[in-house]
Amino acid sequence: MIFLYIVLAAVLLLIGALMVNTAVQASKAKKLQAPAAKPSDEAISHYAQRLAKMIQCKTVSVKDSYDDTEFAKLRNTVEALFPLIHEKAERFIFSDDCWIYRIEGKDKTRNIMLMSHHDVVAAEGEWEHPPFSAEIGGGKIWGRGTVDTKTPLFAEFSALEELLAEGFSPACNVYIGSSHNEELGGNGIPTALAYFKEKGITFEVILDEGGAIIDPPLGGMKCDKCAMVAVHEKGRYRLDFTALSENAHASLTAASKASPVERMAGFIHETETGGLFIRKLNTQVKAMFSSLAPYCQFPMNILLGNIWMFGGIIKTVMPKLNAQAGGLIGTTCTFNKIEGSTESKICTASAMLRSVDGEDIMKDIEMLKALAAKYEIDVTIAEDSEYHEPADMNEPAFAYTMHCIDKIFPQYPASPFILPAGTDARTLTDICKCVLRFAPIRLSAQQLASVHSENENIDLSSVAEAVHFYKTFVKDYK
Numbered sequence: 001m002i003f004l005y006i007v008l009a010a011v012l013l014l015i016g017a018l019m020v021n022t023a024v025q026a027s028k029a030k031k032l033q034a035p036a037a038k039p040s041d042e043a044i045s046h047y048a049q050r051l052a053k054m055i056q057c058k059t060v061s062v063k064d065s066y067d068d069t070e071f072a073k074l075r076n077t078v079e080a081l082f083p084l085i086h087e088k089a090e091r092f093i094f095s096d097d098c099w100i101y102r103i104e105g106k107d108k109t110r111n112i113m114l115m116s117h118h119d120v121v122a123a124e125g126e127w128e129h130p131p132f133s134a135e136i137g138g139g140k141i142w143g144r145g146t147v148d149t150k151t152p153l154f155a156e157f158s159a160l161e162e163l164l165a166e167g168f169s170p171a172c173n174v175y176i177g178s179s180h181n182e183e184l185g186g187n188g189i190p191t192a193l194a195y196f197k198e199k200g201i202t203f204e205v206i207l208d209e210g211g212a213i214i215d216p217p218l219g220g221m222k223c224d225k226c227a228m229v230a231v232h233e234k235g236r237y238r239l240d241f242t243a244l245s246e247n248a249h250a251s252l253t254a255a256s257k258a259s260p261v262e263r264m265a266g267f268i269h270e271t272e273t274g275g276l277f278i279r280k281l282n283t284q285v286k287a288m289f290s291s292l293a294p295y296c297q298f299p300m301n302i303l304l305g306n307i308w309m310f311g312g313i314i315k316t317v318m319p320k321l322n323a324q325a326g327g328l329i330g331t332t333c334t335f336n337k338i339e340g341s342t343e344s345k346i347c348t349a350s351a352m353l354r355s356v357d358g359e360d361i362m363k364d365i366e367m368l369k370a371l372a373a374k375y376e377i378d379v380t381i382a383e384d385s386e387y388h389e390p391a392d393m394n395e396p397a398f399a400y401t402m403h404c405i406d407k408i409f410p411q412y413p414a415s416p417f418i419l420p421a422g423t424d425a426r427t428l429t430d431i432c433k434c435v436l437r438f439a440p441i442r443l444s445a446q447q448l449a450s451v452h453s454e455n456e457n458i459d460l461s462s463v464a465e466a467v468h469f470y471k472t473f474v475k476d477y478k
Contacts, residue, residue, distance in 0.1 A: 029294035039464035052134035055143040061119035084164040097180035098188030110172035115208035116153035117182035120145040125454040146458040152439040159470035189424040203432040205397035208425035210437020230419035230437035235355040235387030245345040260347035267375040291415035395434040440469035
């Protein structure tokens with residue numbers, strides 16, 4: 001009986017500790033409140049009319065081809081819209097049309113950079129409004145690039161133009177970077193990176209696209225939207241596998257004596273079902289859960305607010321929620337090409353590995369190679385494979401960015417997360433410890449889904465808010 005009392009007391013203490021810890025986190029979290037002021041109708045209309053001129057430039061990037069016609073039109077448009085920047089900033093063009101602007105600050109040894117890209121994908125499908133008409137209606141501006149990413153680019157330029165008009169001098173050098181071939185994974189920003197490295201230029205913070213203000217990422221949250229700041233991008237490793245019939249000989253295992261197709265099938269099956277890869281909740285995922293927990297309803301606030309207790313359960317459940325959630329806890333492997341037949345003497349396959357941890361992916365690849373050897377399969381890692389370090393969330397610039405989000409968007413919680421897609425900013429982690437992906441634009445589910453799809457659009461008020469954010473970000477940066 002005494003033992004049962006002890007167990008009961010321990011359980012009650014544990015429950016109490018969980019509840020207290022959850023309550024403490026909630027008390028420390030930002031109290032959501034309405035913004036102090038909304039943009040005026042005059043400001044909204046002013047920005048919309050100017051942004052429309054940039055949207056009307058059909059800067060579609062095409063693989064293995066470059067036609068400067070529309071890109072030149074955009075350059076001329078930007079020069080006309082932002083004359084002070086073009087008067088006072090130093091401008092560089094890398095590759096065909098990658099822009100780097102440098103506005104000198106009081107401390108010439110320090111640098112920050114705002115980034116976007118001015119190329120867009122082709123406007124295919126059925127559109128309610130012509131994709132490059134930049135029609136304004138229903139409180140929105142419609143067109144390819146409104147979300148991805150001419151609105152953030154426009155807001156960056158507008159913020160700096162207005163600050164210069166006020167006679168403002170930034171605390172440090174402020175750069176604006178924009179690539180002409182981001183959608184192709186092109187050489188624009190990588191060429192600029194080579195220049196930065198040659199000149200020994202580093203940055204305290206780089207703010208690019210990737211995150212935004214979107215619908216809550218978790219069900220049952222007590223807020224309309226969340227400001228999601230990507231602090232990391234998944235690494236990408238492409239592996240090619242080859243099984244040859246002449247690999248098999250009498251001394252090998254039964255698996256390796258099989259035909260190339262059978263061996264490849266066995267290898268793929270074991271890869272996908274064998275629990276091969278490392279699974280854990282890394283720093284960025286824990287930070288996301290901790291940030292969002294105070295805004296979740298019971299029992300999610302308890303679970304996410306006490307990772308030390310429920311981390312194992314969450315790690316097990318996440319892959320069952322959806323593929324994207326499962327991809328946050330370790331390497332994912334997707335086989336995307338298999339070629340061979342029962343008659344052929346060769347079977348080939350390729351797979352894409354997406355990783356969240358640089359050390360873990362190397363261990364995962366070694367385990368995958370060991371499994372491939374069991375089936376007498378050769379493995380080759382493609383040269384274009386890449387992994388880039390996450391942002392250091394202990395850097396002052398990270399706390400500053402989150403502070404600016406809280407200031408301009410007090411009605412939304414802000415949280416770090418891991419971006420499954422790729423941005424230009426990923427290549428810059430060698431010269432910046434705090435590469436963040438956040439565009440200060442509010443997006444509905446439809447607007448988010450319109451990226452690379454039909455009917456891309458953005459709220460006019462969101463454009464004005466984005467200008468306000470960047471203006472504050474630069475003006476208050478010390």
